[in-house]
Amino acid sequence: MQRGTFQLMKSVNKSIILNKIRTCEPISRAQIAKETELTPPTVSSIVKELLEQGMVYEQKKATSMGGRRPTMLYINKTAYYLVGVDAGPETMNAIVTDLGGTILGRISYVLNTPITEASFLDVMKQSINEVVRLANVKMEEIMGIGVAMHGVVEVATGKSLYAPNLKLTDIPIKEALEQEFCVTVKVENDARAMALGEAWFGGHGDLGSMVTVNLGRGVGAGIVTDGKLFHGAKDIAGEIGHMTIDINGEICECGNHGCLQTFATGPAIVRRAQRKLAERGAEHSFKLTAESVFELAKAGNTLYVDVLEETGFAIGIGLTNVIHIVNPEKIVLGGGVMKSEEFLLPIIKKTVNNNALTEGAKNTEVKVTKLGKDATVLGAVALLLVEIFDSVLG
Amino acid sequence: MQRGTFQLMKSVNKSIILNKIRTCEPISRAQIAKETELTPPTVSSIVKELLEQGMVYEQKKATSMGGRRPTMLYINKTAYYLVGVDAGPETMNAIVTDLGGTILGRISYVLNTPITEASFLDVMKQSINEVVRLANVKMEEIMGIGVAMHGVVEVATGKSLYAPNLKLTDIPIKEALEQEFCVTVKVENDARAMALGEAWFGGHGDLGSMVTVNLGRGVGAGIVTDGKLFHGAKDIAGEIGHMTIDINGEICECGNHGCLQTFATGPAIVRRAQRKLAERGAEHSFKLTAESVFELAKAGNTLYVDVLEETGFAIGIGLTNVIHIVNPEKIVLGGGVMKSEEFLLPIIKKTVNNNALTEGAKNTEVKVTKLGKDATVLGAVALLLVEIFDSVLG
């Protein structure tokens, strides 16, 4: 239980100040005091500590407003560095960033499946070593490692409970990396990590709550409230891919009927296009992909436009369900499927607007991510940034 | 922004101690210190204050464990009294309770629709005055009023934005009652209030997160995490009644297809039974109600058993969707529909177990409320109890 101690008092204020600097940089002590309602001496003493720690640096402002020139404060982004790892089903991506999330180095490995637990962890360790070397950073300057792992993750222990594509269970990622590198290690599900990446780096300001949905080979979502991830009791909050929206619908790989995944993934789009073609007795002479469905729709072929509109409608239904349960301020969509944004987004928005119950729900902002492929691996880094900047514990 | 001040430090500890007494009553200062890891002097000084405020009282224990006899502490449940109001579509129920949630008086009014805003508020004021009188409590001893209002509620302002059955909009409930009675007033949606009532009075211990679903004429849910309600951005979190589970299904009153409400409300059960009867060309000579469907099913009539099993399956699907998004530790079901628990619960549990993805999700506890009709009005009272016992602000 978090008691009311002097440490709590101080760490709350430290957190407030650090975040104020981070979000309003450059900012003076006096401004911080005014805007946070902390007293000037409190701000001064905490800033002094932050300067000593090297987390923050000073710089005089050129002009003033008719008084002593304020000393502007900045986050010392290169005080420490962070490693983010995105361990997908087929590839392992790693980056090194500074505290501002600027990527200083990146590396990518292809995983050969099937793989043993030991060699999976070896690849991970090697990719971390390698990317740190490439970024020209000393291992001692690394403050922590964040891992976005596909499949089911137990956050508290940092274990991958079940990684379907690798056919591995109970991989002790956190334990292995902490032993190897002696730094903080955070492990999170990849969809949730992506959501955190979006919340921190997507340019959304200080949202109360936001849901990020990844529409790729599967569908996953992450719920971020007050800059922090919502996990749920067993770390599966946001698993919307297998949300039933069509109780009598197509059988999903999970065995249930009409999961959102039977509508809104790349393979699902291909399947639906093929089915439509078959219905019309048409043949397709080339191998159909989600990309080609998009291309054909752009070329004006109504069959493919219809497929994408059906997909958009289903996504809209799924999002409306999410809105009615979680009621976020904003929903951000990402993943390969959203490359067809041109066709999908209008109908998604229209569906949400038609189907949502209240004005507040209808007006939920729905956007497409601008972060691209880095969202997940940046999310892995953000797992650490949350600890550093938003911690009320340390 | 909540700063780190001495008040914060103290109120955190006060909250910890007050809650410890509440949940572990009777308990001595020494035990509190041991179990909360607060120091004995801190506990003593805060308890002294609580005694002075009258929130807590002392009593010596008869026996000891080989040392000074501990002074046991109790919450002084009759120090203050609370009013809870359940403003449903047709009736207005009000209760007075002590701080332990013991009901000291109750009253019920039938609302004549249509009704004007002024007379609606008058009935509410009158019911409060009347129930306080009935409970033999002085108005000055009332610490606050909690209102569970059906329809869409704006929590921050305490306004009822939209009350469908009364055909009223923008009723300033909080404002009106605070002006009249000069006490704290909290207004909340009735389904969410019910969820809070269940969390506080349902005997569930200290759950991290819990979802309570009310299956009556409509379907509504409330999400409670760490003893507090989750509202979402626009106060509609938990509106699962219009969750689409059958994209091509029956048209709902909201205009969409296949909402959970088209399966799992009393009227929906009746409709489905009638449809089944019509399919078989059968006639029902009496007016069918949800109760009679249950009775007929109990009597062994397979048609009605089928209807209830379909209903249970749909509820199971809906709950699985909720589990995959919010991932609560426990789901509690209430409302008139659950009178058919005998038929519904087994299939609901089976469906969740079959359809949920992970072990953790499958094992989500699903129970039926034991609180009965008082859940909502007790939830209205709990709105105030949260403030009193869990407040970190005052």
Place this chain on the structure above:
DNA sequence: GATATTTTTTTGCACTATTCAAATAAAACG
């Protein structure tokens, strides 16, 4: 029954970190 032991609670002082008021610093303005 006197003494030792144990347990509970309080007391007094130390410590931490904020708060308030005032001092200092440094620039702009006239």
Place this chain on the structure above:
DNA sequence: CGTTTTATTTGAATAGTGCAAAAAAATATC
């Protein structure tokens, strides 16, 4: 160049927890 304004620091006051020891009140032991 003095006055005003704004920024930051200093030092005493204050609030509240933490620690150690004392006091209180019971039981256990001889």
